[in-house]
Amino acid sequence: MNPIITPNQLLEAVQTNAIVLVDATNSQTAYQNYQQSHLKGALFVDVNTQLADIKEDVAAGGRHPLPTAEQFSKTLTDLGITPETWVVVYDDKNGANAAARFWWMLRSIGHEKVQVLSGGIQAAIQAGFPVSSAVEVPNQVELYPVQHWQWPTIDLEGMDEMIQNDNFVVIDVRESQRFKGEKEPIDLVAGHIPGATNIPFTTNLDENGFFLSPEKLKSNYQKSFENTLPENRVVHCGSGVTACHTLLAIALAGLPIPKLYVGSWSEWSRNNREIVVEK
Template sequence: MLPLCEIKDTDLNKPGIVIIDARGGKDSWQRYMAGHLKNAIYADLDKHLAASVTDAAVGGRHPLPEIKDFATLLGTWGITPDSHVIVYDDKSAANSAARLWWMLQAIGHEKVQVINGGLQAAIHASVPLSTDVYTPVPAVPYPVTLTYKGTADITETAAAAQDDHRLVIDVRETARYLGQTEPIDLIAGHIPGAVNLPYVKNLDADGNYLPAEALRKAYEEVLTNVEPENVIVHCGSGVTACHTLLGMAHAGIIGPKLYVGSWSEWSRRGLPIATDKR
């Protein structure tokens, strides 16, 4: 199943479909209530897709929830291994939709897609919105393994950034990567050895993902001869990096890992930091 779906080609009323509105931000509930796809379940980034932060220096600002807690949540949402999950947000998947997609595929769920263009694409396609709160029929906790697949910790990331046969990609805005500004975390800069490929380059002017062929060409220019399984992607807190991991999957590049702690963890550990303030 392709990781991206086009809203015009998607039958949201088909049996077995579970729709998740994964908008993030402090006002996400208000935005959800102002209009969402019919029967869409509200998902909150901080409450549902991340664990509580006790120390951002260990796990970053958006650590993954315990896998058993995530399994229970999926059961509450009525998601089973047979469910076809369709996720969207209002930030071209850069906020929470891609994160939920990544989490689901990381526990082995196969039928999960993100709406290309998100809520804006649905509105443009004249899909009617609802202001009703949808309550799903719960199921048993989702059967999971012991851990999320495809993650890299801080030690592996540090080693990979200094290895010519591996690659660490930082998807944050170039100004943050260069250390020219840092609006969120404590210190500006980047992991020494990491390359910058801002996630916004995944998108066209309308906020849709570029075609798979264009994405693959752009990624391969950065990957050069590095095998996908030797690539680690990160951002500020392990959320936006999933946008690029989704784009890679759409382009047929399978195997890159997510450094969940990302810059929010690295920058709090007293580790080397590179800057370029040209």
């Protein structure tokens, strides 16, 4: 299944198919905003409590560590999702935030029928998708069977080993000012991992906030990967959420999925590792 769906395609799909539509907007007031207005029929998922298992010590796994497979199984069951369910997920950041994280998590447990709404909620509303303030009630389903995460990830120690290789690619999807060390609005220290390449997630999108074509994305990322083996490719961000936007773009391009460094900069920068700042 194509990892993205356009607003017009979604409008057609909801008329003829049983879709579980999920609002994964991430902000301090996300649920309050959901209660006021969301795409009609959408359920709400919370990135902090359902798509992550946040620890008190951010140095141990970063700001958004993955939940256990068992925890994610409960979340899917609470949303009325079964292994056969067609899931469409959106957020208010062109799919660049928790929508992509939810997509990655579903695909990583083997769920095939999941798509991210290209352009996000704003594009859907502009295309005429109806909104609602009704809090939707999910279907009651049996427990979703989840065994383990199947897609490749890498931890802090794995990153230590990775950057000692002669042939690796670590893509940092944060904005260039954070990568260069000019500013750091979220984490404690500015800069980047030694050897990392900066490809901001925004470069996956066109001027209207929609994903670029698969051909364009493939051309862009093949230049970065060159002759690097897939197992030596890593993508990260600040906390392992927005990195999934780039992983989705790479999937859309038809290229092998790199490893997700879940702990990302929030973990690396808190563990006395080498930090590069560009003067």
